[in-house]
Amino acid sequence: MLCITINPAGCATFIETGNTNTPDGVVVLIVDGLGNGYINPERDVKAIDGSVLQKPGLSNLPYIYDQAVIFDSVYVPALKGNSGHNVIMTGNRDADDTMVGYDNASIYDVVRKHGYLTVGVLERGDSEEVVAENDLVIHDTTNSINEPVMQVSVSGNREIDVLPLLEKEFETHASRALSRVESTPSGSIQRYYAYNKLALDAAMDSINILEKEGRDTKYFITVNIAALDTAGLYRGYEGYGQCIENLDSMIVPLYETCRENNLALVITSDHGMAFPDAESRGGAKSEKYASANEVRNVPLIILSPNIKQQRIQETIGQEDVAPILLSTLGIADRPAFCEGREKNLKEYAVLKVVSPGITSMKLSNSGKEVCSGSNDSMYYITGLEKNKQYTLETVIDSSGETYKETLSIENDRVIEIKEKDEKQDSTASPENNMHLVGGVLIGVINLTGLAIIFRIMRN
Numbered sequence: 001m002l003c004i005t006i007n008p009a010g011c012a013t014f015i016e017t018g019n020t021n022t023p024d025g026v027v028v029l030i031v032d033g034l035g036n037g038y039i040n041p042e043r044d045v046k047a048i049d050g051s052v053l054q055k056p057g058l059s060n061l062p063y064i065y066d067q068a069v070i071f072d073s074v075y076v077p078a079l080k081g082n083s084g085h086n087v088i089m090t091g092n093r094d095a096d097d098t099m100v101g102y103d104n105a106s107i108y109d110v111v112r113k114h115g116y117l118t119v120g121v122l123e124r125g126d127s128e129e130v131v132a133e134n135d136l137v138i139h140d141t142t143n144s145i146n147e148p149v150m151q152v153s154v155s156g157n158r159e160i161d162v163l164p165l166l167e168k169e170f171e172t173h174a175s176r177a178l179s180r181v182e183s184t185p186s187g188s189i190q191r192y193y194a195y196n197k198l199a200l201d202a203a204m205d206s207i208n209i210l211e212k213e214g215r216d217t218k219y220f221i222t223v224n225i226a227a228l229d230t231a232g233l234y235r236g237y238e239g240y241g242q243c244i245e246n247l248d249s250m251i252v253p254l255y256e257t258c259r260e261n262n263l264a265l266v267i268t269s270d271h272g273m274a275f276p277d278a279e280s281r282g283g284a285k286s287e288k289y290a291s292a293n294e295v296r297n298v299p300l301i302i303l304s305p306n307i308k309q310q311r312i313q314e315t316i317g318q319e320d321v322a323p324i325l326l327s328t329l330g331i332a333d334r335p336a337f338c339e340g341r342e343k344n345l346k347e348y349a350v351l352k353v354v355s356p357g358i359t360s361m362k363l364s365n366s367g368k369e370v371c372s373g374s375n376d377s378m379y380y381i382t383g384l385e386k387n388k389q390y391t392l393e394t395v396i397d398s399s400g401e402t403y404k405e406t407l408s409i410e411n412d413r414v415i416e417i418k419e420k421d422e423k424q425d426s427t428a429s430p431e432n433n434m435h436l437v438g439g440v441l442i443g444v445i446n447l448t449g450l451a452i453i454f455r456i457m458r459n
Contacts, residue, residue: 013376018348018383021306022330023264025116025210025219027203027254030085031247032124033229033284035272036299038244041065042072042311045294047237047277054278056241058248064255064267069307069345071300073315076271079285079295084270084318085125085224089133091322091338101129104336107322108133108220114331117160117210117219121202123148123195123226125270131155134222136163138170138202140177145195145227148181150174162214166206173202189239192227193246199225200250204257211261232273232282240273240282255303264304264328268321272298304328307345316343330382332412344411349386351409353379355417358397365390386410 037043039061045053076084077093086095089106100106108118112135120130120137131137135156140148152170156163177198184190203223210219228247232240251267258265274292275282283289290296300321307328316324319340326334327342332352334342353361355377362372363381365388373379384390386409394403394417403417 012378012380013373015371015373015379015381016383017371017381018385020330020346020348020383021262022382023304023306023328024262025221026264026266026304026325026329027207027221027223027258028088028266028268028325029251029254030088030125030222030224031228031267031269031299032224032226033232033240033271033273034244034269034299035274035294036072036074036269036297037294038241038272039248039299040070040072043297047275047280048288048292049277051277053237053275054241056244056248058245060248060252060255064251064301064303067309068301068303069310069312071312071316073313074268074298074300074318074321075296075315076298076318079271079290084298085130087318088268088270088321089130090335091319091340092335093317093319093339095337097127097129099337100127100133102336106133106335107326110326110331110333110335111220111329113333114329115218117156117163117214117217119166119206119219119221120224121199121206122222122224123199124229125224135160136166136170138174140226143226145181145192145230146186148177148195148198150177150198160214160217162210162217165209165213169205169209170202173198173205189231189235189242192231192235192239192243193250195227196225196243196247197250199223200254204253207257207261207263229273229284232275232284234281236281237275237278240275258303262305264302266303266325267299267301269298271295300324302328302345304345306330306347308347310345312343316341327412330412332380332414342411344386347386348382349384349409350412351379351381351384351390351392351407352412352414353381353392353394353417354414355394355396356419357399359417360395360397362393363390364393384409 037045041062047053086100087093089100112118118134120134122139124143126139131153132155137153138150141151142149152174154167181194184194203221228243231243271284272295273282273284274289274294284295322338323334323340323342327344330350332350358375358377360374361379363370371381390407392405392407401419
């Protein structure tokens with residue numbers, strides 16, 4: 001039996017053709033400076049001098065690996081500024097802070113259009129653009145593990161019932177951050193642990209509030225912890241390994257909370273860390289370190305109720321994280337500048353059909369109707385079996401124009417139906433008008449330049 005409802009977030013018809021078990025929300029944990037090999041049991045790690053490094057002792061992450069989808073090879077592009085964070089958020093290899101701020105350019109823009117509340121708990125990677133992309137953010141304005149200054153920013157709709165409760169909770173965390181860090185011995189490794197715990201505790205408390213007071217609210221929480229990166233830079237491989245072991249113990253409550261509340265958990269990093277040898281400090285962005293596999297290969301671990309455990313051995317890019325994440329959430333849309341490739345980890349696929357006006361739609365397989373809809377211009381069809389041939393038929397009510405296409409669906413897809421006149425009259429599009437205006441301006445500039453040159457020669 002088909003389940004057809006109206007999606008209030010997108011004002012579209014939502015059609016579920018099978019059991020999807022889509023997660024109610026997602027927590028994306030970005031661990032600054034975490035190289036894949038240091039936690040992946042199938043990978044070895046080496047120092048720049050070629051010596052094999054002894055990996056941190058882990059007990060919980062290997063268990064999580066057995067439940068998750070694991071990517072063995074996720075490579076980051078050239079490192080600069082907040083590039084790793086920006087690539088994750090946009091799906092574009094060359095993304096900078098400015099690109100993140102463009103309309104519909106980030107995963108935050110996409111999920112918000114699907115009714116998600118976006119919440120950030122950030123110790124790094126919090127440019128003005130990133131902060132503004134989230135409905136609510138608590139972030140460290142100093143990036144200092146010794147003297148953190150946590151600030152709370154709200155840019156979302158304050159009429160959302162649960163938002164004031166979250167804001168109040170974050171204000172409490174912000175006011176206590178410095179004293180919590182200073183309660184540990186100055187210069188000790190425990191101070192690094194305490195700094196990471198600030199973010200994880202704030203994330204856990206926000207999930208608890210959302211589960212108790214905002215059960216009808218889907219949410220997207222980004223958690224960035226930064227002490228590991230700092231430990232590698234200032235405390236060498238020993239301190240780096242100790243912070244990984246501490247993360248291994250601290251991640252358990254977050255993992256269990258996500259599993260109990262039908263949430264997806266994604267663990268990744270902006271970049272890794274390389275060390276000249278086991279006794280030296282590490283680095284990532286300078287020429288000495290940037291090309292090391294320990295820097296460029298980052299983890300991607302995904303646990304979600306709608307995907308099965310598996311190990312992905314093919315090599316992907318960091319720009320692929322955004323489309324893979326959105327696909328896991330059952331969202332077919334992609335950020336405007338996304339160039340990453342999707343890998344559909346679900347057992348089903350999603351089809352989005354968009355038309356310029358009120359349209360009737362029918363989807364069939366081998367002559368048998370799978371679903372149909374009318375009186376809408378947008379349809380989300382989820383739960384479709386993969387590796388099957390479907391026939392999509394639509395009729396635009398105002399013009400009577402028909403569209404028919406046979407589709408083979410493996411990944412999520414978006415089909416845009418356009419009226420014939422719209423396809424033919426490309427000169428009337430805003431993009432072509434901009435090209436025309438640009439051409440006129442270039443011509444004026446060239447003529448002005450020639451006039452100036454002529455005047456100088458004459459003089």
